[in-house]
Amino acid sequence: MSAxxxxxVSSLGExxxxxxxxxxxxxxxxxxxxxxxxxxxTFDVADPATLEVIGSVTDMGASDVQxxxxxxxxxxxxxxxxxxxxxxxxxRKWLDLIVANKDDLARLLTxxxxxxLAEATGEVLYAASFVEWFSEEAKRADGDVLQSPxxxxxxxxxxxxxxxxxxxxxxxxxxxMITRKVGAALAAGCTVVVRPAHETxxxxxALCELAERAGIPRGVLNVxxxxxxxxxxxxxxxTTNPLVRKxxxxxxxxxxxxxxxxxxxxxxxxxxELGGNAPFIVFEDADLAVAAEQxxxxxxxxxxxxxxxxxxxYVHESVYDSFxxxxxxxxxxxxxxxxxxxxxxxFGPMITERGAVKTEDHLRRAVEAGARVVLGGRRPEGLAVGxxxxxxxxxxxxxxxxxxxxxxxxxxxxxxxxxxxEEEVLRRANNVAVGLAGYFFSRDIGRVFxxxxxxxxxxxxxxxxxxxxxxxxxxxxxxxGVGREGSRYGxxxxxxxxxxNIAL
Numbered sequence: 413m414s415a416x417x418x419x420x421v422s423s424l425g426e427x428x429x430x431x432x433x434x435x436x437x438x439x440x441x442x443x444x445x446x447x448x449x450x451x452x453x454t455f456d457v458a459d460p461a462t463l464e465v466i467g468s469v470t471d472m473g474a475s476d477v478q479x480x481x482x483x484x485x486x487x488x489x490x491x492x493x494x495x496x497x498x499x500x501x502x503x504r505k506w507l508d509l510i511v512a513n514k515d516d517l518a519r520l521l522t523x524x525x526x527x528x529l530a531e532a533t534g535e536v537l538y539a540a541s542f543v544e545w546f547s548e549e550a551k552r553a554d555g556d557v558l559q560s561p562x563x564x565x566x567x568x569x570x571x572x573x574x575x576x577x578x579x580x581x582x583x584x585x586x587x588x589m590i591t592r593k594v595g596a597a598l599a600a601g602c603t604v605v606v607r608p609a610h611e612t613x614x615x616x617x618a619l620c621e622l623a624e625r626a627g628i629p630r631g632v633l634n635v636x637x638x639x640x641x642x643x644x645x646x647x648x649x650x651t652t653n654p655l656v657r658k659x660x661x662x663x664x665x666x667x668x669x670x671x672x673x674x675x676x677x678x679x680x681x682x683x684x685e686l687g688g689n690a691p692f693i694v695f696e697d698a699d700l701a702v703a704a705e706q707x708x709x710x711x712x713x714x715x716x717x718x719x720x721x722x723x724x725x726y727v728h729e730s731v732y733d734s735f736x737x738x739x740x741x742x743x744x745x746x747x748x749x750x751x752x753x754x755x756x757x758x759f760g761p762m763i764t765e766r767g768a769v770k771t772e773d774h775l776r777r778a779v780e781a782g783a784r785v786v787l788g789g790r791r792p793e794g795l796a797v798g799x800x801x802x803x804x805x806x807x808x809x810x811x812x813x814x815x816x817x818x819x820x821x822x823x824x825x826x827x828x829x830x831x832x833x834e835e836e837v838l839r840r841a842n843n844v845a846v847g848l849a850g851y852f853f854s855r856d857i858g859r860v861f862x863x864x865x866x867x868x869x870x871x872x873x874x875x876x877x878x879x880x881x882x883x884x885x886x887x888x889x890x891x892x893g894v895g896r897e898g899s900r901y902g903x904x905x906x907x908x909x910x911x912x913n914i915a916l
Contacts, residue, residue: 421751423459423466423523430516437617439470440637443483444630449476455639457614460526461751461761461799469613471639477605477649480634484576484603485655487631492573492601496550499599503547505626510540510591510619517587517618522752524612525586526760526800527714529752538880539587539619542595542898545882549903550599560913570910573601574681575657577906578650580671581616582663583609583763584717590616592886592897593660593683594633600906605656606635607646611763613637651675658682658906662719665846665891683895683905685719685887687820688848691841691867692722692877695834696730698853702875704739707826708746710851710877712804715762716771716824720849720871720879723820725828726837732830739828740787740806747804749792762800762823771802771823774816778827783810788824812840820846834859842868848888851877870896 430436438454439446453471458464472480491499510517518532527535558567577597581589590606597604608616616635623633638646647667651659651674658681661671668686675682692710694703711722727735750757762768768791775789788805802824810817810827817827831837841850850867853875854860864872870888873879880886885896895905 421462421754423462423464426519426753427466427523430519432513432516435513435516435520435618435621436467436614437621438467440472440476440480441617441620441624441633441635442476442480443487443634444624449473453639455610457524457611459523460611460763461801463799466523467614469617469637471642472636472646473638473642474645474649477607477636477646478653480605480636481576481578481649481653481655483631484605484634487629488573488575488603491603491629491632494601496553496599499601500547500550502627503543503550503595503598506623506628507540507543507547509622509626510536510543513622514540517615519753520618521586521612521615522760524614525583525763526752528757528760530758531714531760532752535585535588539591541882542588542591545898546595546599546903549596549900552900553600553903553907564916566914566916568912568914570912571907572910574906574908575602576655577602577604578653578656578659579604579606580647580650580659580661580663581606581608583611584714584719586612586615587619589662590619592902596897596902597660597906598628598632600903602658602906603632604634605650606633607643607650608635608637610638610640610643647671648674651680652677654678656680660895660905661685668893681905683897684893685895685897686848686891686893687846688719688888688892689723689818689820689844689846690720690849690851690869691837692725693831693837693841693850693852693863694725694727694731694735695852695854695856695859696728697855698731699855699875700731700735700738703853704735704742706851706853706875706877707739708742710873711826712743712747712759712824715760715802716804717763717767717822719820722826722851722877724817724841725826726831726841727828729830729832732828736786736806736808736828743787743804743806749801749803759804759824762802765800767823768800768802771821771825774814774819774821774823775805775807775825778807778810778814778816781811781814783807783814783827818844834863838863838866842866845890846888846892847890848892849873849879851879
């Protein structure tokens with residue numbers, strides 16, 4: 413593992429390299445207009461690699477969000493009456509614009525969240541895939557005709573859009589988490605008010621600019637930006653405003669519980685994609701080379717800041733030492749720490765200082781309990797003054813009782829544990845309150861089905877560390893949330909089912 417030492421990156425200089433500067437917006441987008449907060453307040457957005465301010469964005473409050481919800485409610489009256497074919501055509505235009513501007517969108521994304529440019533480009537295309545998918549699903553959200561038990565009557569099932577949707581997205585995937593939700597909502601005939609994370613609002617506003625060019629009608633897509641200070645009141649407004657009929661949130665389990673409680677006051681429909689603590693199991697019959705490669709992608713993508721990344725790595729005792737040696741060598745070869753726009757960087761900074769502090773705390777407490785660091789374990793020097801960098805870190809001899817074994821670290825710590833039997837590792841893997849994703853590696857077909865069924869998670873990767881795509885349902889069980897995103901199931905989260913019985 414090496415660091416991109418000596419490579420100096422000017423965040424503002426890189427911002428100026430965005431070819432279409434109209435994609436760099438500072439105001440919120442409400443009713444098809446770029447608007448400031450009624451208070452006139454703004455907040456800064458900084459590059460997490462250099463802490464250089466790259467823009468100031470309007471800081472909206474509850475009254476501003478009330479207006480946005482009202483605008484979305486008015487737009488819903490006409491948007492719900494458009495045909496699925498019309499909605500699909502508009503979304504296709506939006507898709508084409510996203511793909512055509514992928515380089516600018518990726519550069520902007522890297523500057524506000526830190527991930528390497530190649531990863532950022534991958535996210536933009538991932539975001540586009542949801543717009544494409546739901547542009548197609550819009551035309552397939554059909555109801556049913558039922559066999560009536562009563563003669564001389566007919567029974568049909570209609571699917572109708574729920575109404576205005578409040579969408580709250582996280583900082584780790586500033587583009588994809590928006591399109592995965594907004595794409596489904598718009599395809600269903602809903603209008604939306606989106607609150608992006610205060611750390612990464614610029615990608616959301618750029619998507620609005622492209623949606624406007626695509627011809628998405630005024631008021632259908634609205635984005636309200638706010639600072640950390642105003643975030644609680646914005647969340648409260650979206651979850652309690654009676655005009656909002658559904659809330660979709662991606663973030664931590666504690667915040668999800670709070671929003672769910674607030675939304676219960678008006679019995680809103682909800683989707684919650686919350687925290688995870690994914691087990692990654694390497695059985696004795698696994699292909700160790702494949703498992704090591706996939707663990708790098710699963711654990712260290714986005715600097716460990718993904719809800720589905722491996723949080724606990726269990727390796728069978730008979731292959732433990734050989735796997736650890738192979739994995740540590742591979743991490744050292746493949747990962748180069750640096751600014752996401754610096755040539756050769758494959759591992760960027762963490763997005764927030766609080767995330768880096770939590771990572772340090774989990775590491776310290778594990779080491780105090782007897783764990784050994786075999787790679788990394790510190791903040792690298794010489795990269796950027798004050799940047800939120802933390803080296804990819806591998807630990808062995810980790811106790812099951814330390815925080816990183818029980819909580820989601822959401823950072824680049826990779827603890828590796830020994831196990832001796834299938835029954836033991838399943839018990840340990842399932843011994844957490846959450847259940848978002850799980851991974852295991854084995855060439856035994858019987859074990860493949862046994863373990864896939866036994867893991868208490870919503871998504872399983874078998875012999876792979878990458879599970880997300882637009883065609884596969886995304887979501888968890890237990891305290892990892894409710895509902896599914898993406899796939900043919902995702903649009904159902906934005907539709908109400910209505911039964912109609914007709915006497916002839």
